[in-house]
Amino acid sequence: MAANSQFAVAIHVLTILAKGGDERVKSDYIAGSVNTNPVVIRRLLSNLQEAHIVVSQVGAAGGTSLAKQPKDIRLSEVYKALPCGEVFALHPKEPNQDCPIGKNMAAFLCGLQKEIDKSIEEKLNQYTLRDVIERIESA
Amino acid sequence: MAANSQFAVAIHVLTILAKGGDERVKSDYIAGSVNTNPVVIRRLLSNLQEAHIVVSQVGAAGGTSLAKQPKDIRLSEVYKALPCGEVFALHPKEPNQDCPIGKNMAAFLCGLQKEIDKSIEEKLNQYTLRDVIERIESA
DNA sequence: TTAAACTGTATCAAAAGAGGTTACAAAAAG
DNA sequence: CTTTTTGTAACCTCTTTTGATACAGTTTAA
Numbered sequence: 001m002a003a004n005s006q007f008a009v010a011i012h013v014l015t016i017l018a019k020g021g022d023e024r025v026k027s028d029y030i031a032g033s034v035n036t037n038p039v040v041i042r043r044l045l046s047n048l049q050e051a052h053i054v055v056s057q058v059g060a061a062g063g064t065s066l067a068k069q070p071k072d073i074r075l076s077e078v079y080k081a082l083p084c085g086e087v088f089a090l091h092p093k094e095p096n097q098d099c100p101i102g103k104n105m106a107a108f109l110c111g112l113q114k115e116i117d118k119s120i121e122e123k124l125n126q127y128t129l130r131d132v133i134e135r136i137e138s139a
Numbered sequence: 140m141a142a143n144s145q146f147a148v149a150i151h152v153l154t155i156l157a158k159g160g161d162e163r164v165k166s167d168y169i170a171g172s173v174n175t176n177p178v179v180i181r182r183l184l185s186n187l188q189e190a191h192i193v194v195s196q197v198g199a200a201g202g203t204s205l206a207k208q209p210k211d212i213r214l215s216e217v218y219k220a221l222p223c224g225e226v227f228a229l230h231p232k233e234p235n236q237d238c239p240i241g242k243n244m245a246a247f248l249c250g251l252q253k254e255i256d257k258s259i260e261e262k263l264n265q266y267t268l269r270d271v272i273e274r275i276e277s278a
Numbered sequence: 279t280t281a282a283a284c285t286g287t288a289t290c291a292a293a294a295g296a297g298g299t300t301a302c303a304a305a306a307a308g
Numbered sequence: 309c310t311t312t313t314t315g316t317a318a319c320c321t322c323t324t325t326t327g328a329t330a331c332a333g334t335t336t337a338a
Contacts (some may be wrong), residue, residue: 005325012244026283027284034235035232036231038285042285045286046285059284059333062334062335075251087259088143091151099155102173144297165313176298179296179298195313285334287331292326299320299321305315308310
C-alpha cells in the first residue's frame with residue numbers, strides 16, 4: 001500500500017502557511033513546494049479546516065491561512081484532524097469463535113490500541129507548530 | 140485492505156503457543172484458530188523465530204513452541220520483531236529543494252517518528268505475554 | 279456583467295502494500 | 309521410502325493512497 005503520509009505533508013503545509021502570515025496562500029503554490037498535485041493539498045486543507053486549524057477562502061484572491069497562531073497549534077490537533085489509521089490493525093478476518101482465545105482477543109487488542117493512541121497523542125501534544133518552525137530554521 | 144495486522148495476529152498466535160506449553164503446535168492448527176492460511180502463520184512465525192521468541196522444528200512431528208516463558212516475553216519485543224510500518228510515512232515524493240522549508244522538513248519528521256516509536260515501545264514494554272493471557276482468561 | 283482566478287469535490291487511473299493461495303524443496307520421524 | 313511438516317518463492321487479488329482531470333460554485337475586478 002502507499003503508506004499514509006498525510007501527517008508529514010500537513011506539517012509541511014502548515015509551516016508554509018505560518019511563513020505566509022496573514023496572506024492567503026494558494027494550493028498551487030503549496031503543491032509546488034511539497035511537490036505534489038494541488039488537489040492533494042486541497043483535500044488535506046479541507047480536513048484541517050474542519051478542525052479549525054486553517055481557514056480557506058474561495059474565489060479569486062482566495063487561498064488559505066492559519067486559523068490561529070503557530071504557538072497555539074499543537075501537533076496532536078493536527079494528528080487528530082487527519083484520517084490516519086491505527087498503529088496496528090485488528091485481525092483481517094474474525095478469529096474462529098470456537099477458539100476461546102480468539103473470543104476475547106479483539107477486546108484486549110482494541111484496548112491496547114487505544115492506550116497506544118493515547119501515548120502518541122501525548123507525545124505530539126508536547127510540540128506546537130512554533131516549535132517545529134524553530135527547529136527547522138535552526139537546522 | 141486492512142493495514143498491517145501482524146501484531147494483532149502475533150499476539151493471538153503466541154497466546155495459543157503458551158496454551159500448548161512445551162508441545163509443538165502446527166501452523167495448520169494455529170491457522171484454523173486465527174482463521175487464515177497456514178502460510179500466513181508460518182511467515183509470521185519466521186519473524187518471531189528470528190527474534191528468538193519462538194522455536195520451530197521442521198519435519199514430521201514438527202511445529203512451533205515458545206522459546207521462553209510467557210512472563211519473559213514483552214509485547215515490545217514482539218512489536219520490534221515484526222515489519223510493522225511507521226506511524227506516519229514521510230513525503231511520498233521528495234519536497235522541492237528550492238523551498239527552504241522542504242529542505243529541513245524530512246530531518247525533523249524523521250526525528251519525530253523515532254520519538255513516537257519510542258513512546259509506543261515504552262508502552263508495549265509494560266506488558267508481557269503472561270499479562271495478556273491473564274486478561275483474556277479473566278474476561 | 280463578464281472574465282479570470284480560486285477552492286471544493288467527484289471520479290478515475292496508477293502504484294504499492296498486505297493477505298491469501300498454490301506449489302514445491304528440504305528436513306525429520308517412523 | 310513414505311509421510312508429515314516447516315520454509316519460501318511466486319503469483320493473484322483486494323484495498324488504500326496518491327496523482328490527475330474535470331468541472332461547479334464563489335469571489336474579485338475590470
